[in-house]
Amino acid sequence: MLRGCAGLLRSWALRGPKRGRSFSSEVLHVDHSLPNPSWNEDMRLLFDQFMKKSEDGSWKRLPSYKCNPPERIEDVKIFFPDAKLLKEQMSQAQQFPRSLGEGVGFEYAMFHNHVEDRTVCIFQGGPHLQGVPGFLHGGAIATMIDSALGMCAILTGGIAMTANLNINFRRPIPLCSVVVINCQLDRVEGRKLFVSCNIRSMDEKTLYSEATSTFVKLDPKKKN
Numbered sequence: 001m002l003r004g005c006a007g008l009l010r011s012w013a014l015r016g017p018k019r020g021r022s023f024s025s026e027v028l029h030v031d032h033s034l035p036n037p038s039w040n041e042d043m044r045l046l047f048d049q050f051m052k053k054s055e056d057g058s059w060k061r062l063p064s065y066k067c068n069p070p071e072r073i074e075d076v077k078i079f080f081p082d083a084k085l086l087k088e089q090m091s092q093a094q095q096f097p098r099s100l101g102e103g104v105g106f107e108y109a110m111f112h113n114h115v116e117d118r119t120v121c122i123f124q125g126g127p128h129l130q131g132v133p134g135f136l137h138g139g140a141i142a143t144m145i146d147s148a149l150g151m152c153a154i155l156t157g158g159i160a161m162t163a164n165l166n167i168n169f170r171r172p173i174p175l176c177s178v179v180v181i182n183c184q185l186d187r188v189e190g191r192k193l194f195v196s197c198n199i200r201s202m203d204e205k206t207l208y209s210e211a212t213s214t215f216v217k218l219d220p221k222k223k224n
């Protein structure tokens with residue numbers, strides 16, 4: 001089960017984790033939703049399949065960075081009355097699922113279908129996401145679910161935040177395995193976006209988790 005992690009863990013044992021983090025803009029602006037050496041064969045296979053589907057324009061690969069693009073900061077300004085504080089805080093900020101080193105945490109790529117309002121996330125959870133020995137931590141699963149649902153909501157309805165998230169964990173997800181998170185915008189009511197998802201194995205035979213959520217579009221007229 002953990003065979004996929006073995007090489008990674010061995011190299012860590014020999015070298016130890018990288019000390020210190022570089023925050024140079026070069027590092028922050030690397031697109032992390034592209035294959036890297038930590039991706040296993042299944043992850044690459046799925047990635048290639050979705051890239052193929054993207055050729056006719058129906059699916060689009062979503063780039064992913066460690067930090068937020070400046071336009072996103074504009075969207076959340078309503079939460080920060082002090083513009084100087086916002087700038088300072090944002091200069092240190094990183095996307096949570098991108099904050100762990102390559103291969104040990106959240107390895108994922110997302111694809112979006114604008115016609116069908118669907119987002120698919122292919123996800124390989126690394127050894128630092130362990131909960132019960134050999135399996136992913138529920139909080140790590142929830143993180144990826146929230147991120148994928150959030151992307152689906154935001155790409156369809158504009159900037160929105162998770163107001164409600166319900167998850168059923170059906171089967172434990174083996175560490176370092178590759179799963180597919182299928183998200184679907186179910187309906188929109190005013191500022192509310194209802195988005196649901198399931199997590200399945202690559203062969204679709206195993207249902208690992210299901211979730212429903214409500215995202216609420218931020219109201220720029222409101223001081224939150």
Ligand SMILES: CCCCCCCC(=O)SCCNC(=O)CCNC(=O)[C@H](O)C(C)(C)COP(=O)(O)OP(=O)(O)OC[C@H]1O[C@@H](n2cnc3c(N)ncnc32)[C@H](O)[C@@H]1OP(=O)(O)O
Nearest residue numbers: 146147150151161162163164190191192214216218219224
């Ligand atoms: C780009 C990468 C993607 C990353 C995705 C990650 C997304 C996240 O994790 S966001 C972080 C977690 N979420 C938060 O911190 C949000 C905290 N909550 C809030 O800030 C606010 O409650 C917020 C913005 C969601 C809604 O506040 P506000 O705009 O004042 O909403 P409000 O006017 O009260 O309600 C609007 C509608 O939403 C509904 N609503 C509000 N809260 C909830 C809720 N918790 N559950 C269900 N419905 C709700 C209301 O009933 C109302 O419905 P209706 O229009 O039918 O009357």
